[in-house]
Amino acid sequence: MECRRLDKLMDAYLDRELEPASAAEVDVHLAACDRCRREWGGLVTLLTDPLPIEEPLGLRGRIVARVQEEIPGPPARIITTFGRTARWMRWHRYVGAVAACMAFFVTGWLVSGWWKGSHILPTDGDTTRSPSVTVVASPWIMSSLAQAAAMTGPISPAVLLAQAVVPELMITPAAMNEPTIRMRPRMTGKPATQPAEPFATPEFHVLPMVPRFLGA
């Protein structure tokens, strides 16, 4: 092994990340090379073979006596209660994050109910507009969904959730700078009053509401 190669390997060697064979090569080189032993030997010795430590006599007894003196009973219950809560929160941080996301969507859903929506989709005889479509078609919701679709594509959680709740929604970021949201015609069983046209499904363009940087 060359000295230059050893210099490159020493950090991994000290981090214990080398394969055993490579670590053995390093050991052999350090034992044989004066230059590398002068450069690295002291540090390796310090980190692998330092002088031992001995505890002062009676330290254990002093510690136990002090714990007994300062905390005569079991650990305080107030700590226990807080500790249980803190531990639960640590373990369930992901549950908390999901709950926060759900609360966000539900809040938006409820808020959007206040919007009657100036961008109400036109209907024809084959398309019925359910109340949920009206709610989702509000500007705030539609722009949020369009932004989510533009950023993450049709599989974003927001889009999937909206599509799950409102089956008529068909969200496809046809172009990254012009995401569109279409409404599928719902099959009502009524005979069509107008001849079917290609792409007759009304489209809702949300470009004005999409921040420009999303389309850059």
Add this chain to the structure above:
Amino acid sequence: MRQNLDDSGTGPADLELVDAAAKGDRQAYGTLVDRHLKSVYGVALRILGNSSDAEDVSQDAFLRAFERLELFDRRWSFRNWLLKIASNLAINRIRSRGRERRLQLKIADADRPGCEPEQADVPSPREWAYWLDQIDEAQRTAIVLFHFQDMPYAEIAEVLQVPVNTVRTYLYRGRKRLRELMSGQQTESG
């Protein structure tokens, strides 16, 4: 005669002892002290550099751990959780006497340049107290926990409240500083 304590961990598992101690079983807590005192004292001593402070910090660490047994995160080992407490206490103690410490380091630095130490004055690489004293407390703590206590990066990061990459940086810079000092000392002494 000083005693060496054994922390082999035989007998009930640490978690069982923790549960018993949380309900007030002092004997269980005494067993935990027996098992982990060597590690805790060793970390405190290597960070602080003197046995008096190290003993105080060790006592404080076990006392605080007993008070907060319910906060013990079982994703950790009990030993590493204790070492986290001890390290933080040791670092706080260093910082609380920061001004005095910086003055001591300045005096130590002033003595070094221009000096031609005799070979007998150059500390052995095994004299960890001297060498670890030459680097700052964050690098020192990272080196002590990683090299002397085999603590993984993620737990050292939690102890120091820094990202894992910062722990790697501390280790790298601390070792680099030590290497430069040691190889420089060896050059001066011939």
